[in-house]
Amino acid sequence: MTVQNSNRQPSEFSSPVIVEMSGGDELTELIPQTTLSLPPGLTTDTASPADPEFDAYLAVVKLLLGGTIEGAGELVRRLEKIEAELRASEQSQQEPGTIENVNDVVRYMLVGMTLSMSDGLRRQAVKLAQASDAFWRLTGSAVDPLVENRLTGFFTRPFDRAFDRLVNRGQARVNDWVDLGRTHEPAARLMARQLTMEVIDDFISHLSENEELASLVQEQSVSLATETVDEFRSRTVSADALAENIVRRILRRPPRQELPPPSDGIMETIIVKKGNNQKS
Amino acid sequence: MTKPTSIPSTLRGHYAGFVSRAIALVLDLMLVITFQFIFVLVVSLLLNFFGLDELASAIFEPNSGEASSPLVTVLRLVLSFITGSIFLAVYLIFFWTLIDQSLGQILMGLRVVRTNGNSLTLVPSIKRMLGYYLSFFALGLGFLWVLIDDRRQGWHDKIADTVVVYNWDARIGRRMREWLAGRETKVIEQPKADALGSADNTYPAAERSGG
Numbered sequence: 209m210t211v212q213n214s215n216r217q218p219s220e221f222s223s224p225v226i227v228e229m230s231g232g233d234e235l236t237e238l239i240p241q242t243t244l245s246l247p248p249g250l251t252t253d254t255a256s257p258a259d260p261e262f263d264a265y266l267a268v269v270k271l272l273l274g275g276t277i278e279g280a281g282e283l284v285r286r287l288e289k290i291e292a293e294l295r296a297s298e299q300s301q302q303e304p305g306t307i308e309n310v311n312d313v314v315r316y317m318l319v320g321m322t323l324s325m326s327d328g329l330r331r332q333a334v335k336l337a338q339a340s341d342a343f344w345r346l347t348g349s350a351v352d353p354l355v356e357n358r359l360t361g362f363f364t365r366p367f368d369r370a371f372d373r374l375v376n377r378g379q380a381r382v383n384d385w386v387d388l389g390r391t392h393e394p395a396a397r398l399m400a401r402q403l404t405m406e407v408i409d410d411f412i413s414h415l416s417e418n419e420e421l422a423s424l425v426q427e428q429s430v431s432l433a434t435e436t437v438d439e440f441r442s443r444t445v446s447a448d449a450l451a452e453n454i455v456r457r458i459l460r461r462p463p464r465q466e467l468p469p470p471s472d473g474i475m476e477t478i479i480v481k482k483g484n485n486q487k488s
Numbered sequence: 489m490t491k492p493t494s495i496p497s498t499l500r501g502h503y504a505g506f507v508s509r510a511i512a513l514v515l516d517l518m519l520v521i522t523f524q525f526i527f528v529l530v531v532s533l534l535l536n537f538f539g540l541d542e543l544a545s546a547i548f549e550p551n552s553g554e555a556s557s558p559l560v561t562v563l564r565l566v567l568s569f570i571t572g573s574i575f576l577a578v579y580l581i582f583f584w585t586l587i588d589q590s591l592g593q594i595l596m597g598l599r600v601v602r603t604n605g606n607s608l609t610l611v612p613s614i615k616r617m618l619g620y621y622l623s624f625f626a627l628g629l630g631f632l633w634v635l636i637d638d639r640r641q642g643w644h645d646k647i648a649d650t651v652v653v654y655n656w657d658a659r660i661g662r663r664m665r666e667w668l669a670g671r672e673t674k675v676i677e678q679p680k681a682d683a684l685g686s687a688d689n690t691y692p693a694a695e696r697s698g699g
Contacts, residue, residue: 438656441508441597445658448505455635468638470501473605474653478501 271403274396499658503640504598509652510631515592520576527575577617584613589655597656603639603649612648619644 307313355364415421456463470478528548535544583590588599588607600608600616608616623630623643630643639651 437595441656442659444508444511444596445499445505445654446660447507449660451507452505452635455632459636461636468503470503470651470653471603471605474601474603474651475501475605477601477605477607478599478653478655 267399270392270396271399273393274398274400277393278397278400499654499660500656501653502658504652504654504658505640506632506634508596508598508654509634512590512592512596512598515595516580516590517576519591520572520579523579524572524575573621580620581610581613581617584608584616585610593652597654597658598652599655600650600652603651608648608650612650616644616648616650619647622647 305312305316307316354360453463532544532548535541535547580590584600585608587594588601593599602608602612619630619642623633626643634640634642634645641651645651
C-alpha cells in the first residue's frame with residue numbers, strides 16, 4: 209500500500225488524501241476469496257451490485273464505523289443536554305433516596321462504589337502518567353552521560369539505527385492509518401446518516417402506501433368526524449328542549465306536553481329522501 | 489299516578505328548535521361575511537390594478553382622506569349592511585330553492601319544507617327571506633317566536649308557510665335523557681289536550697312537571 213503525502217503532518221492536509229491500495233494489502237486479504245455455493249433451489253435476493261468496484265465488506269465496515277461515531281456523537285449531545293436540563297431544573301436538588309431495607313443499602317453502596325471507583329481510576333491514571341514522565345526524565349538525565357559517549361556509541365549505534373528504522377516504520381504505519389481514517393471517516397458518517405434517513409423515509413412511505421392502513425386511518429377519521437358532528441347536534445337538540453322549557457316557564461305558559469307531530473306530507477318527504485340517500 | 493314517558497328514538501321529521509336554528513343561522517352569517525370580505529378584497533385589488541386607487545380608497549377606507557365625516561361613515565355602514573343583506577338573501581334563496589337547506593342548516597341537520605311537505609320554490613323562498621328582515625327589524629321577536637310557537641315557527645315561517653325540521657336521526661343527548669329520567673317520578677299525569685301524539689311523540693316528562 210502506498211500513501212501519498214504520508215510524510216506530512218495531519219494538520220497540513222487541506223484535502224482528502226488519495227490512498228492507493230495494492231493487491232496484497234491487509235484490507236484486501238480480509239475479503240474472502242472463496243465463494244460459497246448455495247444448495248440447489250435456494251437463491252439469494254441480493255442483486256449483484258451495478259458497480260464492479262463496489263466492496264460490500266468495506267462498505268459494511270465503513271457503515272459500522274460511521275454509525276458508531278455518529279451514534280456516539282448523538283449520545284454525547286443528548287447526555288449533555290439532559291445534564292444541563294437537570295442542572296437547571298429543581299430536580300437536581302431533590303431529596304436523597306430513602307432506605308427501607310437491606311436491598312436499598314446494597315444498591316446504594318454499589319452505585320456509590322462505582323462512581324467513586326470511576327473517579328478514582330481517572331485520577332490515578334493521571335498520576336501514573338505524571339510519575340512515568342518524571343521517572344523517564346530523571347533516569348534519562350542520569351544515564352545520558354554513560355550512554356552518549358564514543359565508546360558505548362560504537363556498540364550501540366547499530367542498535368540505535370535499527371531502532372530508528374523500526375520507529376520510522378511504525379510511524380509510517382500510524383500515518384497511513386491516520387490518512388486512511390481521514391479519508392474514509394466523513395464518507396462513513398455520511399453513509400450512516402443517509403442510510404438512517406433512507407430507512408426512515410422508506411418506512412414512512414411504506415406506511416403511507418399501505419392501502420389497508422390508509423383506509424383504516426380514513427375510516428377512523430370519518431367516523432370520528434361523524435361522531436363529533438352527531439354529538440354536537442345531539443347537544444343542540446337537548447338545548448332546543450331546554451331553552452323552550454325555560455322560556456315557557458318565564459312566560460308562565462304551560463309546559464309543552466307533547467311534540468306536535470309533523471304532518472304526513474312532511475314525514476313522507478323526509479323519509480323518502482332518507483330512503484333515496486341510503487339507496488344512493 | 490305517573491304516566492310512563494317515552495322519549496322518541498328518533499326525532500327525524502320533527503320540528504327543529506330555536507338553538508339548532510340559531511346556530512345554523514350564525515354559521516350562514518359567518519359564511520356570508522367571509523365571502524363579503526373576500527369580495528371586497530378582490531374588488532379593491534381590481535380597482536388598484538386599473539389605476540383607480542382614489543376610488544378604491546374612497547369606497548373601502550372610510551376613515552382616510554378629507555372626505556371622512558360622520559355622515560359619510562354612516563352611509564358607508566348602511567351601504568355595507570345592504571350589500572351584506574343582498575349577499576345573504578341571494579345565498580339563502582339560492583340554497584333553499586335548490587336543496588331546501590343552507591350550508592349552515594346542512595351542518596346542523598335541518599331542512600326547510602312547506603307545511604304540506606313540499607319542497608320550497610322560488611316564491612316561498614323570497615317570502616321567507618323577507619320574513620327574516622321583518623323578524624330582525626322587530627327586535628328579533630320574529631325569531632324568538634320559535635320558542636313559544638306550537639310548531640316552532642318564526643314569523644318568517646308563518647309568512648312563507650314553511651317549517652324547519654330535523655333532517656337526521658336527531659335524539660336528545662345522554663345527559664339530558666338522564667336528567668329527564670331522574671325527574672320522571674315527579675311527573676303528574678295531566679289529561680291530554682288532543683289525540684295528536686302517539687307514544688313516539690310524547691315530549692320529555694320533565695317539561696310536564698312544570699318545575
